[in-house]
Amino acid sequence: MMLLIDAGNTRIKIGWVKPDTGERETQALALEHGALEQLPAWLQQLDDRPRAALGVSVAQPGVAASLDALLQRHYAFAARWIQGEPQAAGVRNAYDMPAQLGADRWASMLGLVQRATRDTPLMLASFGTATTLDTLSPIHDTAMPGARFLFEGGLIFPGPALMLSSLAAGTARLPQANGPIAAYPTHTHQAISSGIAAAQAGALLRQWREGLERHGCAPAVFSTGGGWTIVEEEAQRTLARAQADLGVPQDPIQWLRAPVLDGLARLAVES
Missing domain, CATH: 3.30.420.40 (ATPase, nucleotide binding domain)
Structure with a gap:
């Protein structure tokens, strides 16, 4: 299982995917920036242990840093934060x-x-x-x-x-x-x-x-x-x-x- 993180300007959405099957969450978790302490309880309810995290962040840098620190404490990995690329997943960037x-x-x-x-x-x-x-x-x-x-x-x-x-x-x-x-x-x-x-x-x-x-x-x-x-x-x-x-x-x-x-x-x- 891989966690998916969308850290926006006002809220954070978190979901997951199983890359081998494409299975996804039925309901993403939505949190305010100041409510990250709610994330561990949600993570504990997952039926599989996350092995990695993939995310985007347009929030202040401290938000991504706090998420990485939380993931390190619970799972010993940090998220891979993506940026705009020339091409990915069949899409060319103009x-x-x-x-x-x-x-x-x-x-x-x-x-x-x-x-x-x-x-x-x-x-x-x-x-x-x-x-x-x-x-x-x-x-x-x-x-x-x-x-x-x-x-x-x-x-x-x-x-x-x-x-x-x-x-x-x-x-x-x-x-x-x-x-x-x-x-x-x-x-x-x-x-x-x-x-x-x-x-x-x-x-x-x-x-x-x-x-x-x-x-x-x-x-x-x-x-x-x-x-x-x-x-x-x-x-x-x-x-x-x-x-x-x-x-x-x-x-x-x-x-x-x-x-x-x-x-x-x-x-x-x-x-």
Whole structure:
């Protein structure tokens, strides 16, 4: 058994995989950074002893160090922390400097490949502390041996919760809003919530249209991250309207529980 670790900006997700069979956890463990003391009890409930750990971390360096120290105490090994690479698990990285790509985004792309069901691009919208919108496209170029998909790049901008908190912190009279989404808001809480949802959905639609124009077919869109509930209604509605206007088949955004862990599991199985 190999542990899989996704150390994000606000939370840590931990799962596992058995590389010989591909068997995975049914429910990942999610912890706040300050709650690592809960991890040993979860580890003790596993039906097999972990032999290694594979992880990504975009958190402060001390988080990965604390995880390594805990694993050393209990299992006498530290995690192998991956970074962006030029190519792995059938995916080519188009970043100018592959190592500059966030390890969480790279792992998510490796996990997204398993969602491919047809010869179309794939988009992942991750609504975390930051929102990222990343695209994978099928590769037909024989000059790229071993690669089936190309990570084309993507956008990074503040996530829904960060937009909310920055408005509250950076203005004198705007509140930390929580209101329903409306086309024409009539009070401040509603105006802020609607504006943030519209901004997030608008960026998603922009990348979807870019993929449609570049590849001649609409990308399949997937979502993940704790901020999805804030923007889900607006994002689904905006995309469905665009699909109808352009005569594209209706294909709703599909939620993914843990694409980073999915990518780490692929690396563990294929390495």
